[in-house]
Amino acid sequence: MSEPFVFDPRCDLCKEPFGAAVCGTAVTFHCRPLASEHFSHCALVAVCEFSGTRQELELSLEGPAGERICFSGVFSAPPQPELVWYHFRFWREDGTGCVLDKTGYRSDGETDPWQLTVYRESRTPGWFGAGVTYQIFPDRFCRLSVPNPDGLVGRRWVHQDWDDTPEWRPDPDGEIRNRDFFGGSLTGITSKLDDLKALGVTTLYLCPIFESASNHRYNTADYTKIDPMLGTEDDFRALCAQAKERGMRVILDGVFNHTGSQSVYFNADGWYPTLGAAQSQDSPWYSWYRFLHWPDSYDSWWGIHTLPAVEESAPSYVDFIIDGENSIIRRWLRAGASGWRLDVADELPDWFLVKIRAAMEETAPDSVLIGEVWEDGSNKISYSQRRQYLLGSETHGLMNYPFRTALLAYLRGGDADDFREAMETLRENYPPAAFYSAMNFLGTHDTPRILTLLGTDHTPESKADRADYRLLPWERSRAAAKLRLASLVLFTFPGSPMIYYGDEAGMEGFEDPLNRGTYPWGHEDRDLLAWFSRLGALRNGYPVLQTGALRWLCTAGPLLAFAREDGQVRLVTAVNASDSPCSLELPWAADSAQDLLSGSSFAPDAGRLVLELPPRGCLLLS
Structure with a gap:
């Protein structure tokens, strides 16, 4: 003020x-x-x-x-x-x-x-923000058999041992090419839908699934084809259909700012039989790229030579990705997808996003469009232009990196009031539907594992040491306690709580690719898994946690308390991030209060509820 x-x-x-x-x-x-x-x-x-x-x-x-x-x-x-x-x-x-x-x-x-x-007021699908999202790195989630990489684009190789550490060392040329695969597949994901349903998941967000030379598949080789190591289009359709039978939806990762250099469109190494832009200026895809000197000098994403940037304004590219009757946006929605998450949305022109949204609404009116933006998306400046993501004709919501940044700062010793201030800034700046459609999370494929961040006070200097690093038992215990607090806030805050695969199972790891290990089937942290499952059930069982108004009750030092309210229904999240017990006093009009996490009951006195929160303790009061 x-x-x-x-x-x-x-x-x-x-x-x-x-x-x-x-x-x-x-x-x-x-x-x-x-x-x-x-x-x-x-x-x-x-x-x-x-x-x-x-x-x-x-x-x-x-x-x-x-x-x-x-x-x-x-x-x-x-x-x-x-x-x-x-x-x-x-x-x-x-x-x-x-x-x-x-x-x-x-x-x-x-x-x-x-x-x-x-x-501009426009329709925003309510299912996304109300539900629980689960991000899957497809190669690392579940494999049913060890695939054969022969005959596929890229010099791929497959780990025989599912529990191996992802390859982080440069190749003999000094490049990190991400060519090691573990063989996770779409049918593997389908086989685990009941497990995901039990976790409370309602939306599956899949990292790229289209043919690509790398395990992360953000260097697309062919937008029209599921990567053969993941399966077929029929496998994708089956996944979407079986997910919908369980009340779940699938959204895809759209990488439209750049392709891979080893793509059918660029074809730098001539792997594909057709002429790519790097082989002939008569290629049908030549206009998709910005060559400084053909064929060896061209605009690329952040200067990475293997990721040639596309010219989004090329008419044939716009038609292929968006406008055409069987465009990529439309085709995969018809195949069963319920939305798109746009990779590096801040590097796509506003008009391009407007066209994507319009095509989605024509093809699948209930589909959702989420953008990857790391800052406050209401006033973001990209390439010297103020962006318009949330003004009614582009994205429905954004990845909420500010939420993660502010929550981690609080849990690592910061003041709860700083978290409140950061979130109130977003709530003030965002249209209400966009605030409630934010993709909130504690980690993604682009960030270190949340358990590692919460458990260690230092980061080893060498990559080799980071690759070998595992939390000591006392560090892991401390991290798990903080993760319980973080996830409670995540699941009770406005916006869709998103779980990065394996965080609920206690996976560790520093930066890419160490944060992209394989899911530890049969070796999960059962206590953490049970905690996340409980939170998922509460989120899905109480509509007030999905759409209720937000009211701050206490934000002072390690104490954080806020309510979600809808008419006479009110749930209160209370967190003590301190290593010491803390007292918290709240106004309470009801005759009693119950903690939905433990079942404990509390009796207010003269309209006040006095609570003693243990170190790193939390409550969800009804």
Whole structure:
């Protein structure tokens, strides 16, 4: 809050409605400076970034309010999606005055304005944000037999031992090519659907499944073909169908910013019999790439030579990926997918995302589009352009890296109020549907394993040492206790809780590829697995955890407590991240309180509930 009680955009005494505004709707502002400041006038100064317009709206002086005076006015949100940056200007009858922005009163000619997100209302599928998502790295989840890599694109080899460490060492040329495979398959995933159902999973998010020369498959070789080591299109259709029979959906990873150099489209090594862009300028795919000097110098993703960047504006590429009757977006939705997660969405043009969303809504109206963005997606700048992911015509939601960053900081000794502030910033900036459709998580294929991060106080310097590193028993015990806290917050917070495969089983590992080991079937951490299963059942069993309003109750040092509310239904998450016991006092109108995690009951006294949380203890109160 700037200048106590003068203006706070999160307080309904100062701004209504809370947060982002729908195009064309009225937003009411109230400012309450001290009467002793002798301000006689106040104006809202609003700058619309996309249209480049500026508006100054003088607020009406409503009169005294105790030791303060109140200025009020109604601002009409622009009719088109916008980012509105606003501050206030105060002045007196003698012409003196100042401005008020996020930093307080100032008269230096600078401003640090507040943000008002203006979005177009559109339909967002409710199933994704309400449910539990499970991310699978297909090669490492479940294999039913050891595959033969002969005759496939890329110089692949297969680990015979499922429990091997993924290959992290460079090859003789000094390159890390990710050509070691373990043989996980789509039929393997299908065989484990009942296990995933028991975990509470409702959405499977699969890392890329299309033909590719590498085990991660983010260097696509053929978008039209399931990688043969994973199976066939029939296997994919069967997976989606059997998942739907269990109330589960499948979303795919779309990598449309770049392809692999060993793809049918680029074909750098001539593996495919057709002419790729690197072989002939007459190739039908030549226009898909930006050559600086053909054929050996071209634009690539982050300068990685094996990942040539595509020219998204090439008409034939747009038709192939999006617009065509049997485009990649449409084809795999028809095959059974229920949505797409867009890899490196911040490197795809806005118009490209708009087209993808439109094609999805035409083909499968209930499908969901999630973007990979690592920051606050409401004001992200990429390639010098402010992005418009969440303004109504692009993604339904984003991967919530800010959630992970803030929660980890809190669990590793930070202040719970910093977590609250980070989340309130998103809640204020995001349209409500986007906030509730965020993909929340503790880890992904791009981050170290959450158990390793929570258990170790240092990172070994060499990759070899990191590859061999395993938590000591006491470190693992500490990490598991913190993981229970983290996962409770994950499963009770707005947005879809996403489990990175194996985190629930106690998998460890530092950075890629050490975080991409094989699922330890038969060797899971049974206590952790039971904990995650319990959380999944609670999330699916209590609609208030899926769609209920968020209310903060306590954010002080190691103590974090918030409620999810829907009418008379209220569940409270309470966490103590400290190594010492902590007391927590909460207002409680009901006659009793029950912890849904342990079954313990508590009796409030005179409308107050006094709790003693043990070290790294937590409750989910009903």
